[in-house]
Structures are given as C-alpha cells and as structure tokens.
Amino acid sequence: MPWKRRWPGSFVGFRLDKIVVFGVGLIGGSFALALKKAGAAGEVVGIGRSRATLDEALRLGLIDRVGACDAATLGDADLVLLATPVGQMSALMQAMAPHLGPQTAITDGGSTKSDVVAAVRERLPRHAARFVPAHPIAGAENSGAAAALADLYVGRKVVLTPLPENVPEAVARVRDAWTACGATVHEMAPSRHDQVFAAVSHLPHLLSFALVHDLAQRENREEFFRFAASGFRDFTRIAASHPEMWRDICIANKGALLGELEQYQRQLDELRRALQAGDAAALEAVFDEARTVRRAWAEGKLA
Amino acid sequence: MPWKRRWPGSFVGFRLDKIVVFGVGLIGGSFALALKKAGAAGEVVGIGRSRATLDEALRLGLIDRVGACDAATLGDADLVLLATPVGQMSALMQAMAPHLGPQTAITDGGSTKSDVVAAVRERLPRHAARFVPAHPIAGAENSGAAAALADLYVGRKVVLTPLPENVPEAVARVRDAWTACGATVHEMAPSRHDQVFAAVSHLPHLLSFALVHDLAQRENREEFFRFAASGFRDFTRIAASHPEMWRDICIANKGALLGELEQYQRQLDELRRALQAGDAAALEAVFDEARTVRRAWAEGKLA
Numbered sequence: 001m002p003w004k005r006r007w008p009g010s011f012v013g014f015r016l017d018k019i020v021v022f023g024v025g026l027i028g029g030s031f032a033l034a035l036k037k038a039g040a041a042g043e044v045v046g047i048g049r050s051r052a053t054l055d056e057a058l059r060l061g062l063i064d065r066v067g068a069c070d071a072a073t074l075g076d077a078d079l080v081l082l083a084t085p086v087g088q089m090s091a092l093m094q095a096m097a098p099h100l101g102p103q104t105a106i107t108d109g110g111s112t113k114s115d116v117v118a119a120v121r122e123r124l125p126r127h128a129a130r131f132v133p134a135h136p137i138a139g140a141e142n143s144g145a146a147a148a149l150a151d152l153y154v155g156r157k158v159v160l161t162p163l164p165e166n167v168p169e170a171v172a173r174v175r176d177a178w179t180a181c182g183a184t185v186h187e188m189a190p191s192r193h194d195q196v197f198a199a200v201s202h203l204p205h206l207l208s209f210a211l212v213h214d215l216a217q218r219e220n221r222e223e224f225f226r227f228a229a230s231g232f233r234d235f236t237r238i239a240a241s242h243p244e245m246w247r248d249i250c251i252a253n254k255g256a257l258l259g260e261l262e263q264y265q266r267q268l269d270e271l272r273r274a275l276q277a278g279d280a281a282a283l284e285a286v287f288d289e290a291r292t293v294r295r296a297w298a299e300g301k302l303a
Numbered sequence: 304m305p306w307k308r309r310w311p312g313s314f315v316g317f318r319l320d321k322i323v324v325f326g327v328g329l330i331g332g333s334f335a336l337a338l339k340k341a342g343a344a345g346e347v348v349g350i351g352r353s354r355a356t357l358d359e360a361l362r363l364g365l366i367d368r369v370g371a372c373d374a375a376t377l378g379d380a381d382l383v384l385l386a387t388p389v390g391q392m393s394a395l396m397q398a399m400a401p402h403l404g405p406q407t408a409i410t411d412g413g414s415t416k417s418d419v420v421a422a423v424r425e426r427l428p429r430h431a432a433r434f435v436p437a438h439p440i441a442g443a444e445n446s447g448a449a450a451a452l453a454d455l456y457v458g459r460k461v462v463l464t465p466l467p468e469n470v471p472e473a474v475a476r477v478r479d480a481w482t483a484c485g486a487t488v489h490e491m492a493p494s495r496h497d498q499v500f501a502a503v504s505h506l507p508h509l510l511s512f513a514l515v516h517d518l519a520q521r522e523n524r525e526e527f528f529r530f531a532a533s534g535f536r537d538f539t540r541i542a543a544s545h546p547e548m549w550r551d552i553c554i555a556n557k558g559a560l561l562g563e564l565e566q567y568q569r570q571l572d573e574l575r576r577a578l579q580a581g582d583a584a585a586l587e588a589v590f591d592e593a594r595t596v597r598r599a600w601a602e603g604k605l606a
Contacts, residue, residue: 012316015583019572034521046381076356087583090325099604135513137530137532138532139532141535145536146538156532157530157532159530178318188531195396196526196527197530199527200518200527200530200531200532200535201530201531201532201535202526203514204514204534204535204538205534206541206574207510207514207537207538207571208593209589209590209593209594210567210570210571210574210589210593211507211567212593212594212596212597213570213589213590213593213596214500214566214567214570215503215596216593216596218502221605222605223352223499223598223599224499224502224503225503225596225605226464227440227460227489227499227501227503227504228443228503228504228600229440229441229460229504230505231442231460231504231507231508231540231541231544232503232504232603233542234537234538234540234541235507235510235511235537235538235540236507236597237534238534238537238538239538239590239593239594239597240597240598241534241590241594241595242594243345243587243590243591243593243594244587246586246590247583247586247587247590248583250578250586251578251581251583251586254578254581255580257578258575258578258579261499261571261574261575261578262515262575264513264514264517264571265568265571265572265575267516267517268510268513268567268568268571269515269568271509271513271564272561272564272568274562275553275557275560276557276561278554280390280551280554280558282549282555283549283550283554283584284546284547285380286512286513287516287542287544287546287549287550288514288517288546289516289519289544290511290512290513290515290516290519290542290546291512291515291542291543291544291546293515293516293518293524293528294515294539294543295518295543297528297531298536298543302524302525302528303379
C-alpha cells in the first residue's frame, strides 16, 4: 500500500490498511485497540506463541485475524509492531527478514533500545531504513491480552530512538501511529535511553523484586506480610510485574543496569555507615533532599 | 476521673472526659478527630512545639484548647497520647513525669517500640503500669495538622506492645480508644514488632529515599525525572515522607534496621552476580517468586 499519511502534520486521514502485531498482550493489544478506536487501523493481524492468547485476542477484538510469520501476512503490511519480551526480538527479526515487503514500516515496544538497534543491524540490515525503535512508557503490573486497553497510551510518553539510516517517511509513519494512540512522542539516542531507563525504571523494578523475594524467604513470612501496609504496597507494586519480560530487560540492558545497581549499592553503603555511626544529621540530609526532589517531581516542577 | 469503660467488651458509653495530645499532626490530630467523631472524647487539649501548628489545630477543630506540660493539663487527664517523632519522646516523658496523675493512661503513636519501652522504664518508672505503647499502621507521606483525618484509622491495624507491668484497666482503655478510632488492635512483643517493621516499613522507606537521593545528585537530573513513570511514582511515594520522623525511626530502630539492610544488600549482591554472569534463569526465579508472593499478599492469601 502507498503511504497513507495524506496530510503531513495532520492526523486527518491517517490510516494504515494492514497492521501486524507480534505479541498480543498488554503492549501489542493496546496498540491495536488504540489505532482501531482512532479509526487509523484497517485490518489488524496478530501473531503469537500461544494459540490460547491469540484466541483470547480475537475474542476481545484486539485483532481481526491470526497470521503467520510469512510473506502473505507480512509482505503488504503498512506497519509491523514487535511487542514481545525483548529477549525474543532478535530471533523474530531473523524469521521476518525474508518476508517483509519494501513498504513496511516496523517498530517495537521494547523497554530497552540498544539491544533492539543491534538486532536490527544484524538481522534486518536490508530493512533498517524502515525500522524505527520505540519504547512506550506505559508499563503496568498486569500483562496479557486481557489487560489491553484502548487508552493505555493516552497522555503517556513514547520514546523513539531512530536509526541514522531511517528514511523520514518511516519515522513519520511510526511517530503518527504512536501519536494516534494518544501518546506524546520523544526522541533520544538508544544508549542515552537505556541509561535513563536503567535508573528510573529497571533498577526500581530490580529493587522491588529483591525486597519481596527477601521477605518471601523468611520462615514466618506470614507475620511480616500481615503488617505490611500502604507504603509497602506501593513500593512493591512493580514486584508483581511480568518475570520473563523483566528478566529480558535486565539482561538486555545489563551494562547500564549494573552501573546503576553499583552506584545504588554505594549509596546504601553510605546510609549503612551513617546508621551504624548513629549520624542522625547525615540521614536527615539524605531524606530531606529526597523528599524535596520527590515533591517537586510530583508537582511537575522538575521535569 | 473514674474509669469510663462501663460495659466491658462494649463501646456503648466508652468516653474519655479529657484527652491530652502531644503533637497535633497527622497521627495526633487524626486520633483526636476520630475520638470526637465517635463521641468518645470530652475535651481534647493539644500540646506542641510550634504555636503556628497549635493554632492551625485549633482552627481545624482537632483540639479544643492548647495546654502545657504541667499538672493543670496532665493531672486529671484520662488519656495522654504522645504523637511526636520518636526522637523526642524520652525528653517529653521526663518533662511529663512530675505532672501525671494516678489515673491517667498513656499511649503513643511511634513507629518503633523497643525504644519507647526503654524510655518509659527510664523516664516514667512510676507510671509504667499505665503506659501502653502503640503503633498505628497508618502512615502517609503527608504530615502536619492539615493532613489529619477523622477516618485515618478506620480499618487500619494498631499494634499494642503492652508492658508486663501494665494494669489491665490501662490496656483496656488504650485498646478501646484505638478501637473507637476504627482500628483493629493487635498485640506483639516490642522487639518482635521492631523486627517486623524494620523489614516491611523502615527498610522500604530507606531504600526509596536512597533511590531519589541518588538520582537527585545527577548533573542532568531533569532528563532522568522527565521519563520517570508510574512504577517510579509508586516506588518513591514514601520518599516524600517526613525526614525528621524517619530519621528518628531509623536511629531508634538501628539494630533491627541494620540487620535488614545488610540482608538486603546480600540479596542485591546475589542479583548483581547473576546479572554479571548473564544468568537469566536465576533472575527469573527471583522475579517469579516475588511476583507470586506479592500477588498472593495483595489478594489476602498470605496474611
């Protein structure tokens, strides 16, 4: 199909006749629902590992039909979204490569970007001009097709990390698709993206998983959990996140995450020494600055 | 005044003619409001460090009048609540000691209990029979008189750590007062209380403060905070908590908190080694158990 963005700079008439979504869970399913709701999607074809999930996606109206990783499904697609755990993406790209048509734009929903960029260069070198990596900042501790929402991306940020070899039309199509989902689109370099998200997302997830795991090992864990209250509830909400997805994110962003983890461990060492020394002033200084910055952030005065 | 609990085991007629609250912030102000709402409070007298806060508490109707740490205020009180940061309690007890009457029951709202028990034995040895330490599990990142709520304690847990020397009447009066606020009352030994809360409350607060503080040191912190999303928001909600209060809690519960912090650091060391080794299975096992336990807890199936 020809490019459908008839009025550049506007979304009137933005429409993709055929969209293919690999992975019809929270991210992929919500993308499909949002584009359908915006009137921007013709047919949505779903591809996935599990027949049960695909059936559920059909039943929920996330996708119109089930496809396969072949030329019939991919050859004439306007847009392909890879919405699987990032650990699967390299193999998927390899499987897709022979079947992609010359006009298909490709994006992904992975939480890490350097690894996706590396996989594109290795597995899809002939399609790198039209692969525009994306990270929708719309995590939720729920996952799966049943968690998909048409408005998941409304008001959320999506970070694009375009490749130098991307053609402007592909960037525009991917940008327009995420914008049609209701998101605000930002652009960053992949390595900078991974550094920032290691700090503000991947590390907090690791810390939250670690705390719950630590408590879960106690012999009398019921007594601990019985008195856990709202602070614990919020701190550990992300420890209910998808284990496979977060395993893949940690491995994919290993370098930046290790750096963040080591810096955080040094911060904990400092706090431990202050506590051992009974240095109340040092503790209060850390808490006070944290509170000031956390409040400024919540009030939109920092970022 | 004579003991007012006319029908043991019932709250019909439970009424305290005079209540004195040291510290009219979130904890003390909400206690006063709740007892007034329940019709269980006659006069509520407030004592505090800041005249401005006391004026605000008067204006908001949390207290009926302002008192002083003297015999006129304390001598005939039915119940005294210490609702200051725990670091101030020992000095307060010393100041109160000469003025307390023989019929006054005393409780507190501190988040740590071994230190409060030690201070009672040191500072109020003649009143230990009527000091019933309490910890209302109703933290909030807001503090101060303006944050007080009549229903703050409804459905919340309050842990009492009675002393062996407590007389049953004092335990009953304190228990009834917290119950009249809408709370469910539990009992634990002070050291066990501090162990459990070091793990499920004090450590998460320390970790959350540490993360925000760590990010706040970055040169380009705006870019980090700009992309912080809902997971970060929830993880760091408790980093907006009261710095002085949390400084005092950490110092007061130093022993148990250090033990928890060291155990957590060992858990992080393990995760770091798994990450360095690219051991995806080890990471997934930790995440998977954390998710299972966190979900069971949220569904009330653990505790």
